[in-house]
Amino acid sequence: KxxxxxxxxxxxxxxxQQVTLSCSPISGHRSVSWYQxxxxxxxxxxxxxxxxxxxxxxxxxxxxxxxxxxxxxSEMNVSTLELGDSALYLCASMNFLxxxxxxxxxxxxxxx
Amino acid sequence: xxQLNQSPQSMxxxxxEDVSMNCTSSSIFNTWLWYKQDPGEGxxxxxxxxxxxxxxxNGRLTAQFGITRKDSFLNISASIPSxxxxxxxxxxxxxxxxxxxxxxxxxxxxxTVHP
Numbered sequence: 375k376x377x378x379x380x381x382x383x384x385x386x387x388x389x390x391q392q393v394t395l396s397c398s399p400i401s402g403h404r405s406v407s408w409y410q411x412x413x414x415x416x417x418x419x420x421x422x423x424x425x426x427x428x429x430x431x432x433x434x435x436x437x438x439x440x441x442x443x444x445x446x447x448s449e450m451n452v453s454t455l456e457l458g459d460s461a462l463y464l465c466a467s468m469n470f471l472x473x474x475x476x477x478x479x480x481x482x483x484x485x486x
Numbered sequence: 487x488x489q490l491n492q493s494p495q496s497m498x499x500x501x502x503e504d505v506s507m508n509c510t511s512s513s514i515f516n517t518w519l520w521y522k523q524d525p526g527e528g529x530x531x532x533x534x535x536x537x538x539x540x541x542x543x544n545g546r547l548t549a550q551f552g553i554t555r556k557d558s559f560l561n562i563s564a565s566i567p568s569x570x571x572x573x574x575x576x577x578x579x580x581x582x583x584x585x586x587x588x589x590x591x592x593x594x595x596x597x598t599v600h601p
Contacts, residue, residue, distance in 0.1 A: 378528070380528075405586075405587050406587075407587040407588065407589070409589075416489060416591055416592075416594065417529075417576075417589075417591040419587075419589065419590075422586050422587025423587075424586070424587070430585070430586040430588050432588070464528050464529070466587075466589070468587055472587075473516075473517045473534065473536060474519065474531060474534050475519070475531070475576075475578075475587070475589055476531060477528035477529045477530070477531075479527050479528045480526075480527070482526070
């Protein structure tokens, strides 16, 4: 069974730009969660989608948004990028029982 | 945001030694997960624990779900060089409401193994 895939793996943007990251969950999984990982803050929850609906959201500004498609693929968007948005963005696919999450390799975003 | 208290922050050990790390929380979790992360990669799930008191093994790894549901530990026996990496604990509360899909993570334990 293929794992969680994320594209692109690396991105370099400048302040003020926007960016879209993509995640394809494990086949059959309908829940996708997004996390931001930084050296200072660790792994922080952004939001979770299930069947195209956002069910949960972390404490991030409205510049961070996401969506999920009918095939369970998910995208997250960050608008008006700031230097502090530089991070590893991780997507996780949750199993049917809702008690295990499997992570993709992440997208490394650098904001200059 | 809330994080679990994971210790130690780092460990430097000799190959062949055993390793122990733990996580504590002020909140109750229904599931404890342990992950390993290599540089530039996403965390890989090592062990999942679902019941208070549960002891689970995966090869040289053993983890336990604390009786109070507020703590968990991970042991690695007979460490080898490929055990190097960052180990994270993560807690998942009851499904539903503000907890959907939201793992709370520890700060991580950086493990270095000297051959």
